Amino acid sequence: MSVQLYVSNDDDLRLANALIADADVERADRDVTAIDLYGSSLDGVPALVLAVLRVKKGQGALPLTIVDEIPVLAGEFPTIDDLQQFVADGAPEGAAIVGRADSAVEFATETRMHVSMFVDDIDATVRFYEVFFGVAPKRHQPDYAKFELAEPPLVLTFNPDRKPTPGGAVNHFGVQVKSSDTVLAIQRRFADAGFLTDAELETPCCYSVQTKVWVGDPDGNRWEVYVVTDADADEGCGPDCACYAEISPNRVSDEYSSKMQVSI
Secondary structure, eight states: OEEEEEESSHHHHHHHHHHHHHHTOOBTTBEEEEEEOTTOOGGGSOHHHHHHHHHTTTSSOOSEEEETTEEEEESSOOOHHHHHHHHHHOSOTTOOTTOOOBOSSOOSSSOEEEEEEEESOHHHHHHHHHHHHSSOOSEEETTEEEEEETTTTEEEEEEEOOSSSOSOOEEEEEEEOSBHHHHHHHHHHHHHTTOOEEEEEEEEETTEEEEEEEEEOTTOOEEEEEEEEESOOSOOOOTTSGGGOOOOBOOOOHHHHTTOOOOO
């Protein structure tokens, strides 16, 4: 659990540190820090902060408060009461400061499964799955292909294999949803369980713009829960894309398991 106040100059850094001291929010289970981004290279700025800067087009993004990997306030400092509440309760309801978004893609079910696979030959793979499914791909690029199926409800995508092992391995799994509200609610559930996650806001990826949360299962299999907010983008899946990034595995503690209500 963490709270970060990102600023862009020495004066704001002093204000942020004074705010933390005045709020008296030191807790063993929550890290509260002020971070000055002035002079940082792009590599030194967290992806989530860059995403907010991009969405805000650099205007009114800093100071930026992020609580448990969720941006909650941009362009101003939280009050002492706000900061104390963030530390006590985590991210508040409706905290997506970039604004909620509905899916730009229509599909019949409320959610649909997504599987991404590494392959050695995109073109050969597309030809095979055209026969296998009996439909043409929704998108076919030299470095990416996607099939969208109504039955079963599935998004199947293919990326070039960039690992030292042969192709045919799973890249990642996912669940596509229809609203950023759902992504945020699931991210909170992950945070409550103590999972380590990565979030992306309005991020171009795989020739569309998506808001998502990434999480790893106990074996390191990567899952994403995402909403497509723009169905067309120029960017594919470059070498620095999250689709190729390592992710931390997570396990559910016995204490948390005993509190869960699971319906079948």
